[in-house]
Amino acid sequence: GENVEQHPSTLSVQEGDSAVIKCTYSDSASNYFPWYKQELGKGPQLIIDIRSNVGEKKDQRIAVTLNKTAKHFSLHITETQPEDSAVYFCAALGPTAGNKLTFGGGTRVLVKP
Amino acid sequence: NAGVTQTPKFRVLKTGQSMTLLCAQDMNHEYMYWYRQDPGMGLRLIHYSVGEGTTAKGEVPDGYNVSRLKKQNFLLGLESAAPSQTSVYFCASRWNSNQPQHFGDGTRLSIL
Numbered sequence: 001g002e003n004v005e006q007h008p009s010t011l012s013v014q015e016g017d018s019a020v021i022k023c024t025y026s027d028s029a030s031n032y033f034p035w036y037k038q039e040l041g042k043g044p045q046l047i048i049d050i051r052s053n054v055g056e057k058k059d060q061r062i063a064v065t066l067n068k069t070a071k072h073f074s075l076h077i078t079e080t081q082p083e084d085s086a087v088y089f090c091a092a093l094g095p096t097a098g099n100k101l102t103f104g105g106g107t108r109v110l111v112k113p
Numbered sequence: 114n115a116g117v118t119q120t121p122k123f124r125v126l127k128t129g130q131s132m133t134l135l136c137a138q139d140m141n142h143e144y145m146y147w148y149r150q151d152p153g154m155g156l157r158l159i160h161y162s163v164g165e166g167t168t169a170k171g172e173v174p175d176g177y178n179v180s181r182l183k184k185q186n187f188l189l190g191l192e193s194a195a196p197s198q199t200s201v202y203f204c205a206s207r208w209n210s211n212q213p214q215h216f217g218d219g220t221r222l223s224i225l
Contacts, residue, residue, distance in 0.1 A: 044203070101146075106155050
């Protein structure tokens with residue numbers, strides 16, 4: 001089955017700096033890669049996603065890049081703000097029964113003012 | 114605009130007790146999922162359903178059962194709770210394979 005690895009597990013950045021989180025996946029047939037943000041006491045919320053026919057996608061301060069050949073994708077947050085502090089999860093979806101997402105282990109991001 | 118609603122939000126059980134967690138979605142989604150989230154281990158899929166009346170095993174199904182009698186509801190049951198099942202449980206749903214997955218806010222379950 002699919003295996004998703006996420007690095008780093010924790011990330012501390014100064015407000016205004018950029019943050020980058022990287023994920024690798026194992027199944028070359030995976031074709032959809034969402035990123036979720038989880039705040040304390042809440043469920044994960046989708047912040048951006050990318051499909052395998054696209055190499056990059058941006059939404060204001062966040063962007064995701066996908067390298068299908070290397071089987072890795074990354075989340076980039078620019079001009080970080082204290083409200084960006086949360087746990088971020090990457091995931092991969094393959095063409096399997098039930099369209100099941102496989103999640104990375106999460107990255108705890110702390111933005112220091 | 115409820116989305117995915119999980120009840121209860123918190124529960125404490127004794128070992129051996131049984132209980133049912135309820136997930137309800139008002140978005141007419143076909144697919145529904147139950148995950149557990151443990152520290153440092155991300156989200157692991159317990160069971161899922163691809164439509165009313167269907168269920169299937171995920172990554173960690175042992176000790177749990179599920180039912181999807183109505184399209185909008187997905188129930189997760191613990192027949193005989195064990196301390197290893199202490200976790201935060203999340204339900205999620207999606208309309209089809211091309212749509213994002215939406216999560217509820219979780220049920221925090223402690224088993225003593």
